[in-house]
Structure formats: C-alpha cells, structure tokens
Amino acid sequence: MTIAGVKNNKNKVLGKIFNLLFNNIDIVIFCIIVYIKLMSYEKDISTGYLDHSVIFPIAASILILASFSFLFKGKNRISFLYIADIVLSIMLIADLMYYRYFKDITTVAAIRNAKLLQGVSSSVGSVASVKDLYYVVDLFVLLPLTRIYKKRRNNVISLPKRLVSFIIVLAVGVGINACAFYRVSKEQPTLLTAMSNRIYLTNMIGNINFHLVDSYNYISNSIKNSKELPEERLKAIKTFLQENNKTTEENNFKGIGEGKNLIVIQVEALQGFVINQKVNGQEITPNLNRWVNKSMYFDNYFYQVAGGNTSDAEFMSNNSLYPAQSGAAYYTYSGNKYDSLASSLKDKNYYTAALHGNSEGFWNRNVMYKAQSFDDFFGEHSFNVDEKIGLGLSDKSFLNQSLEKMKSFKQPYYSFLVTLTSHFPYEAVDKYGDFNVGEYEGTFIGNYLKAIHYTDEQLGQFLDNLEKEGIMQNSIIALYGDHFAIPKDNAQQLFKFENESSSDDYTWFKYQKVPLLLHFPGDEYAGVNHKYTCQMDLYPTLANMYNLPRQYMFGKDMLNGDSQKVIFRNGSFIDGENLYVSWSNSYYDLKSGAKVKETEELKKEKDEYTKELGYSDDLLNHNLINEFSQKEQK
Template sequence: MNFINVNDNKVTEFLRNNLDLILFQFIMFTKLMLYAKQISPDYLYTKVSQPVIASILILTSFAVLLKKDNRINFLYIIDIIISFVLIADILYYKYFKDITTLAALRNIKLLGGVSSSVSSLLNLKDLLYLIDVIILIPYVKVYKKNNISIKVSLVKKLSAFIIMFLIGISINVKSVYALSKEQPTLLTSMSNRIYLTKMIGNINFHAVDTFNYINTNIKNSKKLPAERENEIKNFLSENNKNTGTVLRGAAEGKNLIVIQVEALQQFVINKKVNGEEITPNLNKWINRSLYFDNYFYQVAGGNTSDAEFMTNNSLYPAESGAAYSSYSNNYYNSLPKVLKDNGYYTAALHGNNEGFWNRNVMYQAQGFDNFYGQHSFNIDEEIGLGLSDKSFLNQSLEKLKSFKEPYYAFLVTLTSHHPYNDVEKYGDFNAAEYENSLLGNYLKSIHYTDEQLGMFLDNLEKEGILQNSIVVIYGDHFAIPREQINELYNFEKIDNASDLTWFQYQKVPMIIHFPEDENKGINHTYSGQMDLYPTLANLYNLPKSYMFGKDILNCNGDKVLFRNGSFTDGNVFYISWTNTYYDIKTGKVIEETEELKKKKEDFSKELQYSDETLNQNLIKSFKEDRKLTLK
C-alpha cells in the first residue's frame, strides 16, 4: 500500500510540476489540427499528426531549459504568437487559397487598401484560436503564485531537452525525407505551399519557409553558375520560337487598349438572373470579338498586381509575396517597353492610390511613359475602394483622345472589388434569391461594371477610335473566394463538387476586338494570363524574347501552369495540393503515368527558371550578353 501511495505521490508531483508543459502541448496540438482541418476538410490527418507532434516537442524542449516562471512566460508567449500566425494563415488562405510566407509579409502595408475584403473573411470560428490565451490569463497568475518550484539539476534539464529535441527532430526528418522522395523539389521551390503544410504541419512549414527565405537571399547575392544561366536562356529561346503565322502582324501599327477588369470571372458571361442578363454588354462585345473561353487567371500572392505583371511580362508571379514589391529594381523586356521601342506612346491608367501595389515604381520599370493614377483623376464619385468605374472610364476616354497615336493604354478597373458591399450604388439589378449574399452583391457589382464597360466601348466606337485600335478585355482573378465557393456551386446547380470543379471555375473572360469586328469567333485553347503578351507580340509582329507563356493563336498544344504547381494540358488537370490527376472529360481521378510525372517535374523546373530569372535579374544579363554578341 505504501508503494502505491509513493507512486501516486510521484505521479501527482510530476503532473503538478509539469502541468504547464502538458497543457501547452495539448493546446498546440488541438489548434494545429483544427487549422489542418480548416485548410483541407477532406484530408486524412494521420500523416500530418506526427510532424505536428514533433514540432510541438521541439518547442517544448527549449522550455524545459528555463526556470519555472520563465518557462511559463515562454510557453504563453509562444501560444500567443502561434495563435496569431494561424489566424493570419487562415485569412490569407480564404482570400488567396495559399499560405502566408515571410516574403508575403513584405506587402503587409498594402492590406490597408483591402482591409474591408480581409475583415469580411474573419468570423467567430477563427477567433477560437485566441480563446485559451484569454482564459488562461488569471490561471497563469494563480499557477505561478501557488506553484512551488522544485529545483532541477542542469544535467536533468539538459537530458530532458536532448531527448525531446532528438525525438522531435527524428520524426520531422522522417516526414521531410518521405515528402522529398514523393516530390523532390517541393521543399526548396515551395511551389505547392498548401500541400506542403498539410504534409509537415504549420509550424514546420514556417520553419522551412524561414530557412528558404534566408537561403534564397544568400544565394541571390551570388551569381548563378554560367551553365545554369545558359540552361534558362536555352529554355526561353526554345519556348519563344515562332510556331505558326496565324494573324501574324494583323494589329501592326494599331493602337492597343488593354482593360483589366477587377474580379471578372467567367461564370457570369451569358448568364441571366430572374430573366435579366448579368453582363449584357460583354455578351454583345464577345459576339463581335475573338473570345477565349478556356482562359485562366494565374495569380498568386500579388493578386491583381500579378495579373498585370504576367500580362505585360509573361513571367510567372513571385514564389512568395508580389513581384511588384519584390522585383521593382529589375530590368524587364515588357510589352510597354517593346512597343515604346517601336514608336508607341505607352500609358497606364488606374483610379487607385499610385503607391498601391508599388505601381508608381513598377509601371516605370516596365517602360510606361506615364502613369495616370488617383491624383490624375477628379475623384467625383467613389464606390467601394475608390473612384467609380463610370467616372474612371469616362475620364480615361478623354485622356485617350489626347494621346499621340499609335499608343498602348493599359487600364485597370476598381469598382467590382471584393467584398462588393456598396450595393446601394451599383444600380437596380435584381439578384432575386441571391439578394443579401456575397454572390448576390457580386452580381450587382459586376453588372454595374459591365454597364460602364459597355458605355466606354460604345463611346470608343462613336469617337472612331475603334477603327484603328485593338481592344483586349480580361478578368484579373477570382470573384468568389474559396471560403464562399458553395454559393457559386448553388448558383451553378452543382452537386458533388471536387477540386477539379473548383479549378474549372477559375476561368476569366478574355476577348480581343479587332476593327470592323474582324476575326470574331471562339478559341477553345486552354490558356492563361502568361500567354497574352506572346499572343499580342504575334499580332503586332514584335520580337518574342524572355517569355514563359505561349502564343495562343499558334501554339503546339494546350498548357496552363499555376504558381502552386497545378497544371493542365487540356486533357488532364493536376491538382497540386492533393497531388491528384483528373481526367477533364470524365471528371474522374486517374493514376500518375511516367508522362504525367515528367510533365510535373518539367513544370516545377519551369517555375524555378522563372524564379531565378527574377531573383538574378537575368533578363538584364541576357540583354547585355546579346549586345556584346552583336558588337
């Protein structure tokens, strides 16, 4: 009996003296697994639970080295930090369907302009991560006050630290090794951050991200080996070869007007609500234009700015963060720069703050002669984030009339920006059963923008500008965030949606209008924003150099590659975050073949080529080498 009592006392004493460590591990595990479920409700958590436990063990191991009061403070602070990181990651995931990174934090100042969009995604469920932080405040004080700190020798502390640390590291090494065998480049390229997070857990993901961020900055300070530069140069040379002559030079000498429409998603085209067309004007102009109905947005952390970046440069978005912020000092062989070299006046027009997304710097870096931002317009009517599309397009028309021909005008609209909450200013479109929902508000906002685009195009025609101009219109990114995708599925009457379903709805309209409605029709090629510059280069008979996209009109095959590593060839869709292949026609999951595996590896390498091109400012090096060769 005494033996039992002695053991009971020891257990009680152990629990009392280590309650803070036990409670911390339990709370962290619960939060991290809740987070895993939020980013992937259908995921099996047996794989991620081991690295999650391992990462918690590693954190806890450092705590055992500290004195009791300091240990409690350390664990409490770590709890607070991880809680805020998880909330930030959840919000970022809801908006961008990605995980936040250190590089993305460089753009945190830009969140002020979209604070209403971000805050609209926050709900009470997300604040569950902070409940324990608040509840534990009085208990931490009481525990520290009443707990008798037992002195533990340094040897025992070090022993406990080493055991816990080594167990944690061993489990992590095993998980990371298994992942590296499955997808060899994923840990370094981080091209599929969601899948990576699901496989190794949130804490380990951020540890890998931190390591890669520091390592990348160190590597970028050094010049790439000559053989790697030549490898990238040869890839681009092969990729930029002309493959056909369809409409070659058809736009030569004509003005180019490109309109990037905020959150214009394809599902609204030719759709009606309560008998009324959502986008009657775009529907009309699609019938008068060359329409690309399998055109995908390919944006990443830079969102709207990424769409601009790809359209004007045919370079993939930055690996993390936004290229507009991270690479504003680079040299670009951009569309405005090349047109400028061919005698064009080039201008960018947008009704938002000039410094937002670093546009005032990046437009100059890309070769625009002028940027007409917020201060170049009379802010006489505001809707949503700023100047209304009606006022912006009317004032832009007056500016276009004053431009010296030929010119390239790049316009970016604003009113139809998430969360579409200025409903009383959008007009009287009846969203019927979708009233007072995010989808219903979006339908109202995009109907308003469609009306303004219709008037703008009609006025271009009345002024005779269309007679000597090519007009391109496309959407920049999604309208309905993944968090509210069921509203879209209900609207489309879709049951049993899969990841393939989600991706198939990430198309945006893209039309190219020619004078006299020439070349109208539908192009079904699977393509994306990376491909617009090469296509325009063909139409304007411009040199094709340093482009990762393809000329849609003369390509050898369908290909769309996304920043997260997903891709499609028009027949198969690879979803990177679940490492799954779908047959597009049947919608069924198919097994990986050697051919598909090679495509996945080649496309991962292509993303790395683009990253290195940006990181090392290689276009400048390539141009300088070319000049020396010509001499």
C-alpha cells in the same frame, strides 16, 4: 519487505508521478491545446481527405517548441508558454484569413508585402469569421489559471535537470520531424525547397513546420540569390527561352496590329461564369455579352495569380513571366529590367500609358510601371476623384475620364487600363444595389453579381464611346478578368448557383477562368476560341500581332501552334487533356472529370513544369533579362 513497506514505496512512486505531472502540467496543457488548434487548422485548409500522418510532424513541432520552455525557471516558463500560445493563435488566424482570400499559405515574403495591403482592411475583414475566436478562447480561460499556478508552484528545477529535459524532448521532436521530412522528400523531391505547392506541403508537415521551412528557404534563397548562378544553369535557362520563343511555321495574324493602337483593359474580379449567364431572369453582364459576340472570345482562359493577386495579373499580361514564388513580384522585383509589352511597343515609337483609379503607390505601381517602361502612369492624383466607391475612383468616373485622356494621346499608343469598383468585398452594392438577384439577395455571391453588373454597365458605355469616337477603327482591344471573384471559402455558393452536384477539385477548377475578348476593327474575326489558354499567353499573342520580338516569354501565342499548357504558381497544371491538382496530388481527365492515375508521362510532365517555374524564379531572382541583354550588346 512488509506490506506496509510496499504500500509506502507505492505511495512514494505515485507521489513522484503526481509531483512530475503537477510541476509540468503547464507544458502538458500547452501541448494539448496547441495540438487541437493545429489539427483544427489543418481541417480548415484541407480541400479533401486529411492525411492523418500529419499528426506526427505536428506533434514533433509542438515538442520542439515546448522543449525550449525547460530552459526557463518556474514562473518564467509559464510566461513563455502563454506568450507562445498567443503568438501561435494569432499566426493561425492570420493564416486562415490569408488562405480564405488567396487560397494559399502565408509566407515571409508575403509578410514583407503587408504594407501593400493598406486600404484593403475591408477585404480582410470580410474573410474573418466568428469561428476564428475558437483559436483564442483558451487564452482568456488560462490567464487567471496561470496566475494561480504561478503562486502554488514552488519547486525550482536545477539547471542540469532542465538542460537534460530540454535535450531529450528536443531530440525526440527533431527525430520525428526528420522522418516526416524524409517522407516528403521521397514523395515530392523538390517540394521542401521549391515550395511550389504550399497547401499540400502544410497538410503533410503541419503549420509550424511549414513556417520553419519557409523561413529557412527565405534566408537560404536570399543568400543564394546574392551569388551568381552556375554557368550550366544559365545555359539551361537561356536554351529553354530560345526554344519556347521560337516562332511556329504558322503565321496567323502576324503583324495585323502594326500601326494600330492597343487598348488593354484589366477588369477587377471579372470571373468567367457570369458571361452569358442570367439571375432572376436578367442578364448579369448584358454589355459584355454583346461585345463577346463582336469579338474573338476565349472561353477557356485561366487566371494564374498568386500572392500578388491583381498585380500578378498585370505582371503576367505585360511580361509573360510567372508570378513570384512567394509574395508579389511588383514589390520584390521592382528593380529588375523587363522586356515588357510597353517596352517593346516604345521601341516601335508607341506612346505607352497605364491608367488606374487607385493611389499610385498601391501594389508599388508607381515604381513598377516605370520599370516596365510606361511613358506615363495616370493614378488617383491624375483624376478628379468626384465619385469614390470602395478602394478608389468609381469605374464610371475612371473610364469616362480615361477616355478623355486617351483622345489626347499621340497615336499609335498603348493604353493599359485597370478597373477597381468590382473589387472584393463588392462595395458597389451600397450605391448600385438595384439589380435584383432574387434568392441570392444579401449573400456573398449576390453582392458580387450586383457589383459586376455595375462594372459591366460602365464597360459597355466605355466600349460604345470608343466606337462612337472612331477610336476602334484603328485599335485592337484586349479585355480580360484579373482573378477569381468567389474565393474557395465561398465555393459552395458558386456551385449552388451553377447547379453543380459535385464539389471536388475538378469542379472548382472548372470555374477558375476569366473572360478574354480580343476585339478587332470592324468586329472582324468574331467567334469563340475553345483552346486552353492563360494570362501568360497574352503578351506572346500580342507580340505576334504587333510584330514584336520574343525573347524572354514563358507563355505561348494563342493564335498559333497547338500548345494548351497552363501552369499555375502552386504547381497545378493543364495540358489540354488532363488537369493536375497539386494540393491533392491528383489528376483528372479534362473532358469527363474522371480521376486519372499518374503515368510516367504525366510525372515527367509535372517535373518539366516544376522546372519551368524554377527557371522563371531564377530569371527574376538574378535579374537575368538585364544580364542576358548586356551580353547580347557586347
């Protein structure tokens, strides 16, 4: 062959390569842009070192998505890729906003609960960031380019060639994904199905794969939950509940509350770090500090909320059941039967009432309070909305009007009150901003300190009035915070406020506590209890104090026994000596904060706690309290 012929062949090969690239430049650009977005997202949600092996499943998921574009003809293919880019960009921004607020990943069940987020648009807006525009800027740049490319791209690839390209690219993507999923299944055998640790899972398989797995599990679980559980599984759940609800040999405070009123106050966003703390020389919560000294105070009381946030705190405190695996139990399981605190007290001839200054349908409360056997629910329409702050009736007006209602309640009664004004994003600041927070003025944490200072003042007046009216003489009061006030996205402000030099997972967990005060008549039993406890433990503790039966509780009595178990919905846990952080799969010594290597004992403990979460899920998914109680009646 002549030199001219070689050059001619070389030019032909280069021409074919050029034509191949030009005819597929839309797919190449799509893959590069989506890859950059997905990796940026992974870095945004990564709490520590990013495992770069996630590159492979991310690339695989992009190939799988891009493979479907080969099924479309020229111009339609470009439209498909552009629309896919739009959908992915919106999904990533939504996921980031959800992560900043809930410290979790969006799921199908959470999307089903989207209607429950009406009225919190201001909260959603507060977690939005200008940086999020990064995920959509390419859409504006590419729009004119796609139009130009559509005009110049004339070659139409035949259907057989498109099918071959589709199959090859899809097979490569599926193959890489299979390897990634196998790796996860070996490291964390139940993670892909239980999804108990969604952040860690997303950091291992990428965002697109996570949503595919979540959708598959949602559909699979819906089908599975429509079928009866095997008898062996039912027996295992019942055995666990029987063992967990055995009374200990100790009988501290047994029946001490019988015949007394029970007043439970759930305070919006009351986080533990503000108690006995000052800012600019002033006490942040002077009234609660005063009542802490008159009460039994638990300073290691952890919140355990998940996707249901405030409603999860209510759910756990009144039922001692774990939050829903995904979404909100208040919505998903509103048709279930419950052996709730209100139900048990009603059986002892108590009048039971829930009071809250927001709309009755918010978090599906109008349905769930009935399901939990409350005699009455006093929501927004039961109050004179004479002062509105943020989402609803101000705490000042709500607590004053609630007291008037409680005066007319038939005794003994159980009153469950949920405050509202200190709700994120802390709009109480607008009307009650006279609390001087010094250098924190205008910051996220500064606004929170002002908001909780306002709520503290209203709680102080309410508690003082209960005392003046003589109600406290025949009442036990439980007051606790529902969940975090400072989201992970603002963790650095919290660490700075607390003069923390470290910002690791152990330091973060140190501040995921909420106050719990148990007040007894005559300020009896005042003191600090340092035991590790949680929201799941409130009902079992009150059940012992009010001599109520214990059958379906996953928590433990805080005043009896030596359990210091705290299990979080994401799979993290505390056992009294160690902290396990699920999203980084790491252990810490609770006293020193030093990292601890996983032992066989710790691994066994982790497996047992994962199994416990599964038992609670099965109990909710299959309405087992109803099934078990029916069998007992026969």
